[in-house]
Amino acid sequence: MNIIVCLKQVPGTTQVKIDSQTNTLVREGIKNIVNPFDTYALEEGVRIKERYGGKVTTISMGPSQAEEVLREAIGAGADEAILLSDSAFAGADTLATSYTLARAISKIREYDLVICGRQTIDGDTGQVGPELAEMLEIPFVAYVSQIEEIDDGHMRIQRMVEDGHEVVETPLPAVITVVKEINVPRLPSLRGLAKAKSAVIPVWDAQELGVDENMVGLSGSATRVIKVFFPQRVHHGEILQGNLESQAESLVGKLRDARLV
Numbered sequence: 001m002n003i004i005v006c007l008k009q010v011p012g013t014t015q016v017k018i019d020s021q022t023n024t025l026v027r028e029g030i031k032n033i034v035n036p037f038d039t040y041a042l043e044e045g046v047r048i049k050e051r052y053g054g055k056v057t058t059i060s061m062g063p064s065q066a067e068e069v070l071r072e073a074i075g076a077g078a079d080e081a082i083l084l085s086d087s088a089f090a091g092a093d094t095l096a097t098s099y100t101l102a103r104a105i106s107k108i109r110e111y112d113l114v115i116c117g118r119q120t121i122d123g124d125t126g127q128v129g130p131e132l133a134e135m136l137e138i139p140f141v142a143y144v145s146q147i148e149e150i151d152d153g154h155m156r157i158q159r160m161v162e163d164g165h166e167v168v169e170t171p172l173p174a175v176i177t178v179v180k181e182i183n184v185p186r187l188p189s190l191r192g193l194a195k196a197k198s199a200v201i202p203v204w205d206a207q208e209l210g211v212d213e214n215m216v217g218l219s220g221s222a223t224r225v226i227k228v229f230f231p232q233r234v235h236h237g238e239i240l241q242g243n244l245e246s247q248a249e250s251l252v253g254k255l256r257d258a259r260l261v
C-alpha cells in the first residue's frame with residue numbers, strides 16, 4: 001500500500017486574531033502545530049502500513065516553516081515527506097490548494113490511498129479532501145471512522161453519519177477524510193525522532209510541479225476574502241428588583257410584551 005497523507009500547519013490556537021487592515025490572520029507570537037485532525041490521518045496511514053506493508057508519504061503545502069510538521073510526521077512513523085512551497089502558492093483558497101496538492105500526488109504517481117483530516121482548525125472548510133478526489137478523478141469517502149479491511153484493490157470502511165455509522169466499500173485508489181474517533185495517535189518514538197532530525201525533505205516549487213501559475217495561489221483562487229470580522233456581541237441585560245413575587249410578575253409582563261408567552 002502506498003499511502004499519501006496530507007498535513008497542514010496551522011496556528012496552535014482557536015482564539016485567532018484578525019488584522020482588520022489586511023483581513024489576514026495575526027500569526028506573530030502564535031506557535032504553529034500540525035492540524036489536529038491530520039494527526040489522526042497520519043496515524044491511520046501508519047497503521048495501514050503496519051497491517052498491509054507499504055510506505056507512507058506525507059505532503060504539505062505551505063511556507064518553509066511547514067517543514068516542521070513534516071519532520072514531526074516522520075517522527076511519528078511516516079517514511080517520506082515532501083514540502084510544496086513557492087511564493088506563487090501564497091494566498092491559495094481551497095481550489096488552488098487542492099490543485100497544487102493534486103499535482104504533487106499525480107507526480108508521486110504510485111499511490112493507493114490519500115488520507116486527509118476531516119477539516120482544518122483555521123480555514124475550517126473541509127473542502128480540500130473532496131476537491132482532491134475530483135481533481136484526481138478517484139472515489140471519495142468522508143468522515144471515515146474505521147478501516148475494516150483492504151483486499152484485492154478494494155477497501156471496506158465505516159463512516160460516521162448523523163445518527164450512526166455506514167459501511168462503505170470503495171475501489172482503490174481513493175481519497176478519504178478521517179474523524180478523530182478513528183484512532184489514538186501515537187507519540188513519536190526515539191528512533192523516529194532521530195530519523196526526523198536527519199531526514200532530507202525535498203521542496204517542490206511551481207516549476208518542479210509543472211503547474212500552470214494561473215491556477216495556483218491567489219491568482220488561481222476562485223474566491224476572495226472581502227472581510228473577516230467577529231460578530232459584535234450586544235448584551236441587553238436587566239436585573240429585576242423587588243421580592244421574588246414582584247420579580248416573577250415583572251418577568252411574565254416583559255415576556256408577554258415581547259409576545260414570547
Ligand SMILES: Cc1cc2nc3c(=O)[nH]c(=O)nc-3n(C[C@H](O)[C@H](O)[C@H](O)COP(=O)(O)OP(=O)(O)OC[C@H]3O[C@@H](n4cnc5c(N)ncnc54)[C@H](O)[C@@H]3O)c2cc1C
Pocket residue numbers: 006007008009023024025035037038041059060061062090091092093094095097101115116117118119120122123124125126127128129225228
Ligand atoms: C475565511 C478564510 C480566510 C482565509 N484567509 C487566508 C489568507 O488570508 N491567506 C492564506 O494564505 N490563506 C487563507 N485562508 C486559507 C486557505 O484558503 C486554506 O488554508 C486552504 O485553502 C485550505 O483550506 P482549509 O484550511 O479550509 O482546509 P480543509 O478543506 O478544511 O482541510 C481538509 C484537509 O485537507 C488537507 N489540507 C488542507 N490544506 C492543506 C495544505 N495546505 N497542505 C496539505 N494538506 C492540506 C488536510 O489533510 C486537512 O485536514 C483562508 C481561509 C478562509 C476560510
